[in-house]
Structure formats: C-alpha cells, structure tokens
Amino acid sequence: MALTALQVKNAKPGDKLGDGGGLRLDVDRSGNKSWVFRYTSPTTGRERFMGLGPLRDVSLAQARDAAADARALTREHKDPIEERRQERTAAKVEASRAxxxxxxxxxxxxxxxxxxxxxxxxxxxxxxxxxxxxxxxxxxxxxxxxxxxxxxxxxxxxxxxxxxxxxxxxxxxxxxxxxxxxxxxxxxxxxxxxxxxxxxxxxxxxxxxxEHHAALPYGEMPAFWKSLAKDTSDAARMLRWIILTACRYGEAVGTQPGEVKSDLWRIPARRMKGGKEHTVPLTPLALEQLPFRPVSDVALSTAIKRHTDSPATTHGMRSTFRDYCGDCTDFPRELAEMALAHVVGSEVEAAYRRGDALEKRRKLMAAWAKYCSQGH
CATH class of the missing domain: 1.10.150.130 (Tyrosine recombinase, N-terminal domain)
Structure with missing residues (x-):
C-alpha cells in the first residue's frame, strides 16, 4: 500500500514503512528519516539496499521517481548502485580535467x-x-x-x-x-x-x-672513485680529469699546459665538437690530476674495468655527470648542458653569457667533485 504524506510525517523511530515497488522509509533511533530502495541485483542475484537520501532533502514524490529510475535499470539488467558509482566516478574524472x-x-x-x-x-x-x-x-x-x-x-x-x-x-x-x-x-x-x-x-x-657508450650509474660513482683514487697510473689520472671536467676524450687527450690558467681550462675551438672554444672551471681536486701523460681510450677502458664490474665507458662518464645533475641537484638543466658543451639555444646561451654562468658552473663542478669523492 502506498504511503500518505501524513504517514510519512508521523513515522516514529524504528519504523520501516513500505511504499511499494521496493521503496521504503526508514526511521533510525534518533528520529532521522531516510529513503531506501530495496532490490535484487540483476548481476549478482543478491538483495541490496540503495540509499536515496534523507527526507529533509528528498520528498515522497522525488523518492518515488528515484525508485522508478532504479527499477528501470534493473529491467535493463543493470545494478542501480553500481551504475550510480560509475556515474560519480565519471563525474569526478571529468572534474579532474582541470x-x-x-x-x-x-x-x-x-x-x-x-x-x-x-x-x-x-x-x-x-x-x-x-x-x-x-x-x-x-x-x-x-x-x-x-x-x-x-x-x-x-x-x-x-x-x-x-x-x-x-x-x-x-x-x-x-x-x-x-x-x-x-x-x-x-x-x-x-x-x-x-x-x-x-x-x-x-x-x-x-x-x-x-649502448655504444655505457654509463656508470651515478649512485656507483663514489665507490668507483674511492677505488680509482688509489690508482697512480697515468690512465687513472687522466680518467679522473675527464670525470671531474665532464669533457670528451678528444678534448682531454690534447690538453696543453698553456690551456690551464689558474682554475680555468680553455679548450680551443679546433678540439671542440661544436667548433667553439669552451671554458671549464676547475676544482682543486681536478687541478690535482695535472699533469698527466695522455693515454689511449683503450687504456682508459682498461682502467675503468679495474675499478668496477659495471659496464661503463669513458664517454659514458659524461652521461653519469648529466644524470647526477638532473636527479640530485637543483641546478638548471641548461647549465648542465653548457657544462657538457652542448648547444642549448642561442637565446638561453646568450642570457647565461650575459649573466654569471661561469660562476654557476663553478658551483656545479664543485658539487660534482664533492659527490664523486665523498668519503675519500
């Protein structure tokens, strides 16, 4: 039998008043009244109870409409609760597009x-x-x-x-x-x-x-350096120079005494891949590696193998440096690229040249040297 407005109004705590078609008014111990739709899920065959809202927000007429919509879903072999959950998720996802x-x-x-x-x-x-x-x-x-x-x-x-x-x-x-x-x-x-x-x-x-230039994971660099630092060979000294300056083999092998003045190494354009002179700020630890007798890349590879079991190459040390900059520091990406003598775009490069890029790179190379030699 359908409920009347008076019955709804006079419902008492503990009442569960049916309106027919699965719609019911429940009153809790505190007198709070809410609508419930009772149905058998067409997907699981289990009895379920779907809340339709409190009486203060949902009138009897609105509750009947909501129950009718739910019944329509069950006839389409859809579970009303699951459908509502999917709608809410979709609405939340749509809102998340902001x-x-x-x-x-x-x-x-x-x-x-x-x-x-x-x-x-x-x-x-x-x-x-x-x-x-x-x-x-x-x-x-x-x-x-x-x-x-x-x-x-x-x-x-x-x-x-x-x-x-x-x-x-x-x-x-x-x-x-x-x-x-x-x-x-x-x-x-x-x-x-x-x-x-x-x-x-x-x-x-x-x-x-x-990979043509396997790189030593930067997390292994401190342990690698600790072992490499004990090696007194020219290969080890040259390798430490390459690591601390992030230079290429061809730039290091031709190093001349006159290129290093104070704590700056000016590599002439003829030896640079990009054809432009490159200045490298040198840390005290880098200067300690001078002078060294240039050796072949094969000799450097042999030195690497003496101090690590990880596959790594001389050129890969530049990638190790770059990964360290990106993962472990907050120095701008462009600064790390400039330290590697990579082209970073004329506008960016010009802006850095007008500013204090050299001093910033000095701090970057100091951080790198400290990271490599930590604990040594």
Missing part, C-alpha cells in the same frame, strides 16, 4: 617527501619530472594521460638514458596510481611496465647491452 599532471605530481611529491629520509631521493623525484615528464605531459589533465603520452616521455631517453628512463616510468606509474585512488582517473595505469609498456619498449638489460 588538474594537470604537473599540478597533481607536485602535490603528490610534496605529500610523500616527508617520508623520504634521503634528500637526494626527494631531489631526484622533482628533477626527473621537471626534466623529462613535464615538458611532454605536464600540461595534460591528469585524467587524460594515456599510453601514447607516457611513451612520448620515455622514447627519447630509453635508448640513451635507460636507467633514468626506467626510474621516470616508475615515478609516473606511482603518480597515476595515486590519482586513480583519489578518483581522478579511471581505467588501467598506462605507465605499467609488465604486460603493457614492456610490450613496446625493450627491457633495460637488452638496451644497455647494445
């Missing part, structure tokens, strides 16, 4: 970094997102980051900075996973490795095996 990947990632890192005791780890998260993820997907709504977007981040660095790229992928996966937990995303995680990205990109080991 939140960009960068904004969410920054909030995610800020919320998690208190638990990261190692400050280098905190810096690595921020810098890897800044240098590799944000330029490609930072502007995208967090809900819209898909597999194509993730691959846009990874592909340019997967073959040359495989270890870094792998860490970037893992961090993007964690960020997107958290966004899903908060209802800002739906569906599978597009940064997942197993069964997903692994089907598109080769594994780290296979990539590293064919």
């Amino acid at each position: 939140i960009t990947f960068k904004a969410y990632a920054e909030a995610f890192i800020a919320g998690r970094e208190a638990g990261w005791k190692n400050p280098r780890h905190r810096q690595a998260w921020r810098n890897s997102m800044r240098d590799y993820a944000y330029p490609h997907i930072g502007h995208l709504p967090i809900a819209d980051v898909d597999t194509a977007a993730v691959l846009k981040v990874l592909r340019p660095i997967w073959g040359t900075k495989t270890e870094t790229a792998s860490r970037v992928r893992g961090r993007i996966e964690a960020i997107l996973s958290a966004a899903k937990v908060e209802g800002l995303r739906a569906g599978d995680n597009p940064a997942l490795w197993r069964g997903h990205i692994a089907e598109v990109l080769p594994g780290k080991r296979s990539v590293q095996a064919v």
Whole structure:
C-alpha cells in the first residue's frame, strides 16, 4: 500500500514503512528519516539496499521517481548502485580535467617527501619530472594521460638514458596510481611496465647491452672513485680529469699546459665538437690530476674495468655527470648542458653569457667533485 504524506510525517523511530515497488522509509533511533530502495541485483542475484537520501532533502514524490529510475535499470539488467558509482566516478574524472599532471605530481611529491629520509631521493623525484615528464605531459589533465603520452616521455631517453628512463616510468606509474585512488582517473595505469609498456619498449638489460657508450650509474660513482683514487697510473689520472671536467676524450687527450690558467681550462675551438672554444672551471681536486701523460681510450677502458664490474665507458662518464645533475641537484638543466658543451639555444646561451654562468658552473663542478669523492 502506498504511503500518505501524513504517514510519512508521523513515522516514529524504528519504523520501516513500505511504499511499494521496493521503496521504503526508514526511521533510525534518533528520529532521522531516510529513503531506501530495496532490490535484487540483476548481476549478482543478491538483495541490496540503495540509499536515496534523507527526507529533509528528498520528498515522497522525488523518492518515488528515484525508485522508478532504479527499477528501470534493473529491467535493463543493470545494478542501480553500481551504475550510480560509475556515474560519480565519471563525474569526478571529468572534474579532474582541470588538474594537470604537473599540478597533481607536485602535490603528490610534496605529500610523500616527508617520508623520504634521503634528500637526494626527494631531489631526484622533482628533477626527473621537471626534466623529462613535464615538458611532454605536464600540461595534460591528469585524467587524460594515456599510453601514447607516457611513451612520448620515455622514447627519447630509453635508448640513451635507460636507467633514468626506467626510474621516470616508475615515478609516473606511482603518480597515476595515486590519482586513480583519489578518483581522478579511471581505467588501467598506462605507465605499467609488465604486460603493457614492456610490450613496446625493450627491457633495460637488452638496451644497455647494445649502448655504444655505457654509463656508470651515478649512485656507483663514489665507490668507483674511492677505488680509482688509489690508482697512480697515468690512465687513472687522466680518467679522473675527464670525470671531474665532464669533457670528451678528444678534448682531454690534447690538453696543453698553456690551456690551464689558474682554475680555468680553455679548450680551443679546433678540439671542440661544436667548433667553439669552451671554458671549464676547475676544482682543486681536478687541478690535482695535472699533469698527466695522455693515454689511449683503450687504456682508459682498461682502467675503468679495474675499478668496477659495471659496464661503463669513458664517454659514458659524461652521461653519469648529466644524470647526477638532473636527479640530485637543483641546478638548471641548461647549465648542465653548457657544462657538457652542448648547444642549448642561442637565446638561453646568450642570457647565461650575459649573466654569471661561469660562476654557476663553478658551483656545479664543485658539487660534482664533492659527490664523486665523498668519503675519500
């Protein structure tokens, strides 16, 4: 029998008054009245109770309309509660389109970094997102980051900075996973490795095996340096010079006494890959390596093998330096590129030349030397 307005008004604590068709008015011990729709789920066959809202917000007529809509769903073999949950998730995802990947990632890192005791780890998260993820997907709504977007981040660095790229992928996966937990995303995680990205990109080991200039992971540099520092050979001395100046083999092998004045090494344009003179600020530790007798690249490779079991090359030490700059420091990306004598764009380069780029690079190389020789 259908309820009347008077019955609804006079309902007392503990009452459960049926209106027919599964609609019911429940009154709790405190006298609070709310509408409930009772039904059998067409998908599970189990009895379920769907809240339709309190009487103060939902009238008898509105409750009947809501119950009618729910019954219509069951006739379509849909579970009303699950349908409502999906609608709410979709609405939340739609609202999340105002939140960009960068904004969410920054909030995610800020919320998690208190638990990261190692400050280098905190810096690595921020810098890897800044240098590799944000330029490609930072502007995208967090809900819209898909597999194509993730691959846009990874592909340019997967073959040359495989270890870094792998860490970037893992961090993007964690960020997107958290966004899903908060209802800002739906569906599978597009940064997942197993069964997903692994089907598109080769594994780290296979990539590293064919790299032309295998790089020593920067985390291994302090231990490598500790061993290398005890080596008194010219190869070891020249290798330490190359590491501390982040130069190329061809730039180091032709080093002349007249090129080093005070704490600056001016490499002439004829020996530079880019054809421009390059100035390197020298740390006291770098100056200690002078003079050295130039040796072949083969001799340097042999020296590397004496002090580490990791696959690494002389030229790869430049990548080690670059990865350290990006993951462990807050020096601008352009400054690290200039330290490597890479072209960074005329406007940026001009701006740095007008400013104090040399002094900034001096601080960068000092930080690198301190990192390499820590504990020695």
